[in-house]
Amino acid sequence: MDCSKITPExxxxxxxxxxxxxxxxxxxxxxxFAICAIGQVVLGIKYRLRFYTIVVGLGCxxxxxxxxxxxxxxxxxxxxxxxxxxxxxxxVSPSLLAAxxxxxxxxxVLHYGPQYSRLRPKFYTWLFVTCDAIGFLTQxxxxxxxxxxxxxxxxxxxxxxxxxxxxxxxTFQAVVMGVCGLVALDFTYSLYxxxxxxxxxxxxxxPKGPKAFKFYMACTITAFxxxxxxxxxxxxxxxxxxxxxxxxNEVEFMxxxxxxxxxxxxxxxxxxxxxxxxxxxxxxxxGNRKTNSTDDELQLSDIPSPSFQHTTTVQK
Numbered sequence: 373m374d375c376s377k378i379t380p381e382x383x384x385x386x387x388x389x390x391x392x393x394x395x396x397x398x399x400x401x402x403x404x405f406a407i408c409a410i411g412q413v414v415l416g417i418k419y420r421l422r423f424y425t426i427v428v429g430l431g432c433x434x435x436x437x438x439x440x441x442x443x444x445x446x447x448x449x450x451x452x453x454x455x456x457x458x459x460x461x462x463x464v465s466p467s468l469l470a471a472x473x474x475x476x477x478x479x480x481v482l483h484y485g486p487q488y489s490r491l492r493p494k495f496y497t498w499l500f501v502t503c504d505a506i507g508f509l510t511q512x513x514x515x516x517x518x519x520x521x522x523x524x525x526x527x528x529x530x531x532x533x534x535x536x537x538x539x540x541x542x543t544f545q546a547v548v549m550g551v552c553g554l555v556a557l558d559f560t561y562s563l564y565x566x567x568x569x570x571x572x573x574x575x576x577x578x579p580k581g582p583k584a585f586k587f588y589m590a591c592t593i594t595a596f597x598x599x600x601x602x603x604x605x606x607x608x609x610x611x612x613x614x615x616x617x618x619x620x621n622e623v624e625f626m627x628x629x630x631x632x633x634x635x636x637x638x639x640x641x642x643x644x645x646x647x648x649x650x651x652x653x654x655x656x657x658x659g660n661r662k663t664n665s666t667d668d669e670l671q672l673s674d675i676p677s678p679s680f681q682h683t684t685t686v687q688k
Contacts (some may be wrong), residue, residue: 469595500548504545
């Protein structure tokens with residue numbers, strides 16, 4: 373039976389989620405992400421961060437529109453429009469926030485010293501951002517296939533195919549984040565092990581002082597963890613099949629997806645790297661690194677600056 377609205381023959385229990393999405397909760401999330409999107413634009417202009425602002429800002433916009441889709445579902449749980457919007461955008465938008473975190477790690481390596489990292493700085497964008505994009509596109513394709521058979525109106529085979537593709541994309545994203553986390557931990561340990569030989573001027577890269585930089589790092593690390601938790605949650609939620617028990621639990625979704633991504637977006641806005649870590653900004657004019665570009669963060673390859681070459685020569 374093709375259902376388009378709630379009727380005795382088409383009860384809410386027969387929809388994919390089996391419930392009326394919370395109006396208040398979804399409005400709150402939509403407002404939070406909208407504020408974060410605006411904040412990213414304002415701060416990006418102020419501190420001249422382009423790529424970071426674009427990917428994180430678009431991630432917040434995607435989340436905002438995704439929760440608007442869930443608000444639409446509250447009015448009509450059988451509505452295809454709202455269902456397609458929230459399926460597509462809420463599944464892929466966190467990948468954009470993750471890309472901003474990978475970019476941050478690259479610039480931390482550039483500041484503290486590539487010699488302490490097992491990966492060259494350029495690979496933090498080439499490898500992790502590229503893999504993140506692959507996961508993003510895979511999830512987008514899977515979401516599109518699911519949307520074509522949305523809300524019980526398509527064939528089960530089509531929905532299952534889309535579901536499998538999305539699970540592959542989410543799992544791949546989680547693996548990429550896990551590897552990135554391990555690389556970051558290894559880099560941190562290397563910095564600690566060689567702390568005696570490091571230049572003291574590099575230990576506090578924030579003009580606001582050590583406490584401010586610790587706050588920034590706490591925001592970044594927490595944002596990474598919350599997005600990672602969300603990825604882990606999404607794997608069994610999607611792997612369980614279309615309309616499974618976990619997918620029908622709105623409370624768990626709001627906590628393990630909505631709240632996790634919202635925390636990340638808030639922390640990546642109040643802990644904006646341009647304010648606490650100027651080396652990531654095109655305004656940076658440090659003695660350790662220069663760039664021929666008006667915005668170094670847009671480059672997908674890192675050309676060692678004269679000052680970095682000099683540092684390497686001294687170490688040799």
